[in-house]
Amino acid sequence: MSKAQVVDVVIVGAGMAGLAAALWGKRLGLECVVLEQSQQLGGQLHKIHNTIPDYPGLVCDGAGLVTQLESQLNALEIAPRCNAMVQRVDWENQVVVCDEVQFETQALVIATGLEQRRLRVPGSEKWEDAGVYLSYNGHKEEFAGRAACIVGGGDGAFENATMMADECPHITIVYRGTSPRARQSFQEQVDGLSNVEVLYESDVVKVNGEESVTGVEIQGPDGTRSLEVEAVLVKIGMEPRTRWMGENSPKLSKGYLTVDASQQTSLPWVWAVGDVCTPQDPSLSVAAGQACLAMRAIERRLSSV
Numbered sequence: 001m002s003k004a005q006v007v008d009v010v011i012v013g014a015g016m017a018g019l020a021a022a023l024w025g026k027r028l029g030l031e032c033v034v035l036e037q038s039q040q041l042g043g044q045l046h047k048i049h050n051t052i053p054d055y056p057g058l059v060c061d062g063a064g065l066v067t068q069l070e071s072q073l074n075a076l077e078i079a080p081r082c083n084a085m086v087q088r089v090d091w092e093n094q095v096v097v098c099d100e101v102q103f104e105t106q107a108l109v110i111a112t113g114l115e116q117r118r119l120r121v122p123g124s125e126k127w128e129d130a131g132v133y134l135s136y137n138g139h140k141e142e143f144a145g146r147a148a149c150i151v152g153g154g155d156g157a158f159e160n161a162t163m164m165a166d167e168c169p170h171i172t173i174v175y176r177g178t179s180p181r182a183r184q185s186f187q188e189q190v191d192g193l194s195n196v197e198v199l200y201e202s203d204v205v206k207v208n209g210e211e212s213v214t215g216v217e218i219q220g221p222d223g224t225r226s227l228e229v230e231a232v233l234v235k236i237g238m239e240p241r242t243r244w245m246g247e248n249s250p251k252l253s254k255g256y257l258t259v260d261a262s263q264q265t266s267l268p269w270v271w272a273v274g275d276v277c278t279p280q281d282p283s284l285s286v287a288a289g290q291a292c293l294a295m296r297a298i299e300r301r302l303s304s305v
Contacts, residue, residue, distance in 0.1 A: 015043025017274025
């Protein structure tokens with residue numbers, strides 16, 4: 001039996017948008033609970049390894065910003081709950097169920113951001129993080145000395161090919177389009193690498209292997225063929241993290257939550273902030289501003305009841 005807890009606002013996600021919403025909630029006197037499914041705060045901030053160039057007054061990388069945010073949260077006695085997976089949302093009765101707790105809330109703020117697209121072909125799930133990877137930097141030793149396949153045609157695919165070229169004897173970039181989306185400088189670097197091959201108008205349709213990854217099946221203009229590789233890097237972009245919401249959730253457009261000028265979704269008690277509702281101009285500045293708009297709208301709504 002779930003324990004019941006009544007709060008003003010439930011915030012799902014503790015990246016930049018969710019934490020900014022929590023800070024505004026504190027300032028506006030709202031009782032908020034922040035739920036984060038991972039073991040740490042910050043979300044995509046942990047993947048920003050260079051100095052953030054465009055946030056006014058801020059000179060640090062993503063990890064540095066997380067440290068500053070954590071200090072600010074601690075000073076204000078805001079304690080987000082990590083490792084807190086939302087099991088279910090009752091969209092009709094305004095209830096969020098998480099880890100045996102049933103939160104009855106006046107407002108829900110969805111700040112779940114983006115996640116890397118998975119390959120989602122036969123064999124890919126079996127070998128995820130054991131031959132099929134979403135990141136090269138975190139698994140360099142797994143690529144060293146091995147023939148590799150990179151799936152994708154954007155900056156991530158081509159830039160990683162340049163980084164991997166000294167470690168991998170041969171790299172095949174597989175891209176479904178007719179020409180790469182990567183910036184010209186990355187394309188030129190790849191063109192200059194003798195051990196990197198690019199296959200256009202092609203898709204990886206299967207990952208092969210019994211005890212480890214041994215290859216991939218590629219479907220292209222000339223049919224399907226096998227390619228012997230020992231590691232696969234997936235760089236096919238990002239997608240909004242909305243699959244968890246289930247049936248009767250707020251309206252989506254291409255997976256993104258749709259919102260009005262105050263960040264309210266199609267359900268009157270649900271708001272969305274950050275990358276999960278911003279397909280065109282995702283940024284830290286936009287996420288922080290949207291959090292302000294949403295929490296002020298919620299405060300006005302609750303104070304008028």
